[in-house]
């Protein structure tokens with residue numbers, strides 16, 4: 001049976017979850033909270049790096065900032081997309097205003113920018129706001 005490493009969105013503990021049980025609302029072995037919440041997880045630089053490096057499921061990230069109008073417009077669509085993409089994706093957000101070095105390191109030139117990481121490697125990125133259907137379609141197109 002295949003086990004997947006799932007990083008807890010609350011305490012960042014790395015959990016091993018049998019892939020066949022991924023949809024069974026697994027909880028974290030460390031903090032006992034749900035491994036999937038239906039909401040994007042806000043991550044600092046350190047947490048973001050752990051999530052992209054240790055997750056066996058792909059990580060979708062929204063690089064955004066509080067002052068960015070299109071980012072705020074996209075937020076409810078991103079929330080909705082999260083509910084469709086979990087538990088096969090970890091959906092996260094990085095505030096580029098708070099995490100400027102990370103934005104520089106990943107060469108984020110405009111926001112919002114969406115990117116998908118798997119095994120610590122960036123698979124795809126797309127600048128510009130999207131609705132939930134477009135987000136889901138875009139993400140899935142890069143994982144076939």
Ligand SMILES: [Zn+2]
Nearest residue numbers: 008011028031
């Ligand atoms: Zn936890």
